[in-house]
Amino acid sequence: xxxxxxxxxxxxxxxxxxxxxxxxxxxxxxxxxxxxxxxxxxxxxxxxxxxxxxxxxxxxxxxxxxxxxxxxxxxxxxxxxxxxxxxxxxxxxxxxxxxxxxxxxxxxxxxxxxxxxxxxxxxxxxxxxxxxxxxxxxxxxxxxxxxxxxxxxxxxxxxxxxxxxxxxxxxxxxxxxxxxxxxxxxxxxxxxxxxxxxxxxxxxxxxxxxxxxxxxxxxxxxxxxxxxxxxxxxxxxxxxxxxxxxxxxxxxxxxxxxxxxxxxxxxxxxxxxxxxxxxxxxxxxxxxxxxxxxxxxxxxxxxxxxxxxxxxxxxxxxxxxxxxxxxxxxxxxxxxxxxxxxxxxxxxxxxx
Amino acid sequence: xxxxxxxxxxxxxxxxxxxxxxxxxxxxxxxxxxxxxxxxxxxxxxxxxxxxxxxxxxxxxxxxxxxxxxxxxxxxxxxxxxxxxxxxxxxxxxxxxxxxxxxxxxxxxxxxxxxxxxxxxxxxxxxxxxxxxxxxxxxxxxxxxxxxxxxxxxxxxxxxxxxxxxxxxxxxxxxxxxxxxxxxxxxxxxxxxxxxxxxxxxxxxxxxxxxxxxxxxxxxxxxxxxxxxxxxxxxxxxxxxxxxxxxxxxxxxxxxxxxxxxxxxxxxxxxxxxxxxxxxxxxxxxxxxxxxxxxxxxxxxxxxxxxxxxxxxxxxxxxxxxxxxxxxxxxxxxxxxxxxxxxxxxxxxxxx
Numbered sequence: 001x002x003x004x005x006x007x008x009x010x011x012x013x014x015x016x017x018x019x020x021x022x023x024x025x026x027x028x029x030x031x032x033x034x035x036x037x038x039x040x041x042x043x044x045x046x047x048x049x050x051x052x053x054x055x056x057x058x059x060x061x062x063x064x065x066x067x068x069x070x071x072x073x074x075x076x077x078x079x080x081x082x083x084x085x086x087x088x089x090x091x092x093x094x095x096x097x098x099x100x101x102x103x104x105x106x107x108x109x110x111x112x113x114x115x116x117x118x119x120x121x122x123x124x125x126x127x128x129x130x131x132x133x134x135x136x137x138x139x140x141x142x143x144x145x146x147x148x149x150x151x152x153x154x155x156x157x158x159x160x161x162x163x164x165x166x167x168x169x170x171x172x173x174x175x176x177x178x179x180x181x182x183x184x185x186x187x188x189x190x191x192x193x194x195x196x197x198x199x200x201x202x203x204x205x206x207x208x209x210x211x212x213x214x215x216x217x218x219x220x221x222x223x224x225x226x227x228x229x230x231x232x233x234x235x236x237x238x239x240x241x242x243x244x245x246x247x248x249x250x251x252x253x254x255x256x257x258x259x260x261x262x263x264x265x266x267x268x269x270x271x272x273x274x275x276x277x278x279x280x281x282x283x284x285x286x287x288x289x290x291x292x293x294x295x296x297x298x299x300x301x302x303x304x305x306x307x308x309x310x311x312x313x314x315x316x317x318x319x320x321x322x323x324x325x326x327x328x329x330x331x332x333x334x335x336x337x338x339x340x341x342x343x344x345x346x347x348x349x350x351x352x
Numbered sequence: 353x354x355x356x357x358x359x360x361x362x363x364x365x366x367x368x369x370x371x372x373x374x375x376x377x378x379x380x381x382x383x384x385x386x387x388x389x390x391x392x393x394x395x396x397x398x399x400x401x402x403x404x405x406x407x408x409x410x411x412x413x414x415x416x417x418x419x420x421x422x423x424x425x426x427x428x429x430x431x432x433x434x435x436x437x438x439x440x441x442x443x444x445x446x447x448x449x450x451x452x453x454x455x456x457x458x459x460x461x462x463x464x465x466x467x468x469x470x471x472x473x474x475x476x477x478x479x480x481x482x483x484x485x486x487x488x489x490x491x492x493x494x495x496x497x498x499x500x501x502x503x504x505x506x507x508x509x510x511x512x513x514x515x516x517x518x519x520x521x522x523x524x525x526x527x528x529x530x531x532x533x534x535x536x537x538x539x540x541x542x543x544x545x546x547x548x549x550x551x552x553x554x555x556x557x558x559x560x561x562x563x564x565x566x567x568x569x570x571x572x573x574x575x576x577x578x579x580x581x582x583x584x585x586x587x588x589x590x591x592x593x594x595x596x597x598x599x600x601x602x603x604x605x606x607x608x609x610x611x612x613x614x615x616x617x618x619x620x621x622x623x624x625x626x627x628x629x630x631x632x633x634x635x636x637x638x639x640x641x642x643x644x645x646x647x648x649x650x651x652x653x654x655x656x657x658x659x660x661x662x663x664x665x666x667x668x669x670x671x672x673x674x675x676x677x678x679x680x681x682x683x684x685x686x687x688x689x690x691x692x693x694x695x696x697x698x699x700x701x702x703x704x
Contacts, residue, residue, distance in 0.1 A: 018501070018502055019502075020502050021502055021503055024502075042501065043499065043501075044499060044500070063500070063502075064500070065500065086502070111514060114509070114511050114512065114513060114540075114541065115509060115511070115513070117511075118477055118481070118509075118510070118511050118540065119477070119481060121473075121477075122474055122477040122478060122481065122483075125470055125471070125473075125474040126474060126478070126483075129470070129471060129474065129670060129673070129674075130670070130673075131474075131478075131667065132487070132491075134667050134668050134670055135484070135487075135665060135666065135667055136491070137668060138652060138659070138666045138667065138668050139484075139488070139659060139666070140654070141652070141653045141654030141655075141656070141659065143649065143650040143651075143652045143668045144650045144651050144652065144653070146650075146668065147395065147396060147650040148396070148415070148416070148417065148650070148669055149370070149394070149395075150370055150371075150372050150373060150376075150415075150438070150678055150682060151373055151673075151675070151678055152673070153668070153670050153673045154673045154674055154675045154678055155673075155674060155675060156674065156675060156676070157466070157467055157470075157674035157675065157676040157677060158470070159466050159467070159469075159470050160466065161466060161467070161674070161676035161677060161680070162463060162676065162680050163676045163679070163680075164676065180539075183539040184536075184539045184540060186539065187532075187535040187536045187538060187539065188466075188470065188536060189466065297495065298495040298496045298498075298499040298500070299495075299496050300490060300493070300495045300496065301493045301496070302492070302493030303493075304493070307490070307491060307493065313487060314487065314490045314491070315483065315486050315487055315490065316486050316489060316490050316495045316498065316505070317500055318481060318482065318486055318505050321481070321482075321503075321504070321505045321506045321507075322481075322506055322507060322508065322509035322513070323503070323506045323507060323508060323509065324508070324509040324513035324514065324515045324516065325509060325513060326502055326503055326506055327515070328513070328514050328515075330502060
């Protein structure tokens with residue numbers, strides 16, 4: 001698809017690696033000054049197609065699936081001014097190279113915060129309340145085989161109760177989505193928040209005290225990974241992907257967790273060692289897990305070790321999958337492209 | 353099982369329709385003054401067994417599955433002082449007869465409020481976020497067949513977003529569990545609450561204003577069923593069961609709901625007409641449904657119309673199924689028995 005640039009015209013080329021639907025695409029296609037080239041298929045963009053079509057582009061609007069590495073930058077050529085990714089993550093983009101070549105990077109934070117926080121809280125309760133086992137039992141028509149009994153399907157209560165009047169939420173990374181998740185947990189009786197910070201940042205006791213006061217928590221503390229594992233009733237994995245955080249949740253971490261605790265990953269699959277998690281669930285080191293992402297997704301076959309664990313709820317990366325949020329992400333990604341072409345500061349620009 | 357009452361002793365007979373586990377049963381079995389007779393099997397109590405064993409009992413500790421009707425009262429005889437049900441519902445007990453015969457009724461409110469509110473919120477999001485379809489897809493090993501795409505699996509966002517900055521929660525019945533559910537929804541961006549009241553109670557504008565202020569809502573209003581259906585982004589069914597509320601959610605109600613709305617039933621299956629709901633989902637009058645209860649449960653076979661609807665999440669009545677909550681319910685049910693035997697006011701006594 002192309003907005004029919006006349007040969008020899010001075011149109012500005014924008015390459016788009018995925019059709020963004022009838023509400024978003026016109027924001028680009030209706031601009032006569034642009035030559036918009038869009039990957040024409042209903043699946044992830046072929047790298048070969050992108051390498052061919054990024055040639056001479058001023059802007060590239062891409063998804064998480066497109067690796068923007070040296071080969072891609074060189075294919076684009078020196079005219080590339082902006083890469084706009086429709087994602088909050090940017091581990092697929094070589095930021096150092098972008099800085100060297102003065103290519104601005106746009107991303108889509110904030111607009112997906114609420115939708116991902118919704119799924120994070122939902123997965124925490126799905127993992128703790130045996131939802132996979134119980135929902136599959138009903139779906140198989142077997143409810144009558146396991147009727148009500150005083151303690152059937154029971155497990156530890158994640159929310160506060162007459163027995164556990166305090167509850168601790170742990171976060172690997174305390175960014176925007178973590179804070180929105182934390183806010184949602186307060187009326188469930190959560191009283192404490194612990195988190196691990198970016199190792200490149202310094203602790204900020206004042207900010208922690210402010211967060212505690214804002215949410216009415218008894219405490220908010222930055223801790224090490226060992227303490228996070230040991231003290232949390234639920235651990236939310238909400239840090240960026242990439243080599244620095246790969247398998248941050250590994251066998252050692254999982255062994256330190258409470259037997260009653262649940263793990264939730266709505267960030268990137270690479271952060272959690274799937275084999276270690278399967279072992280932890282099989283051997284009951286932890287109570288359950290709720291995953292929206294898995295390393296190697298979407299190639300998660302029937303023989304994947306996590307699929308066999310009935311205490312593991314797995315969703316196919318739908319954290320931000322609502323009409324409102326994806327529309328917001330698409331619109332912001334387009335606005336980043338348009339600002340980048342005009343040499344303006346992007347509405348959501350990464351510091352590179 | 354019996355605590356070995358000697359023949360001719362003046363022990364007080366307590367019949368218990370279900371073994372309540374190693375943490376609760378000793379509260380009764382360890383009392384030498386009691387003759388505790390417990391249904392010995394790992395399934396719901398046979399009515400015939402209960403009719404035989406309730407004879408001469410001073411107290412009966414029963415579950416929701418035991419119909420406490422005239423035949424049962426007459427079998428017990430005039431010595432029956434207290435019926436203690438391990439449930440918040442009491443539609444299985446003939447309250448009029450209990451009042452006539454001066455039998456106190458104990459139940460277990462409050463202790464299950466938080467656990468059921470947790471599941472109510474969880475089901476609302478599971479219904480809105482296509483969880484049944486997406487989780488089953490992953491569980492089948494088919495994730496790779498439906499990889500990420502800008503609008504795949506998307507639906508209306510239940511939480512507030514840049515497009516919908518107000519959100520309305522509707523409640524059929526605004527009791528303890530509804531209020532705990534409402535409290536949990538606030539950080540998801542809910543701004544309005546509407547509810548239908550018990551037809552025997554009067555509207556209370558002052559109480560509504562206080563509720564609004566407590567939760568920071570823009571408004572809390574008692575409305576009719578039609579307005580509840582038409583205005584809610586999510587309808588929570590949280591009224592008592594029984595003939596007065598049977599099929600309160602019927603075809604007429606469902607046709608008035610928003611196409612983007614979801615229905616959640618964590619109360620009693622009888623409140624929702626299953627056939628009408630299946631039709632509503634099939635014909636897309638509403639977006640989805642989350643059910644913890646179904647009329648006729650647990651006899652929900654593979655050919656049940658709701659099992660065929662991929663937008664219908666069904667759990668096998670696990671609302672209060674956490675160790676802490678069931679322990680609390682069992683302990684309270686025992687304490688109701690003990691107080692009733694001693695002629696004291698029960699810790700949780702129904703006004704009959």
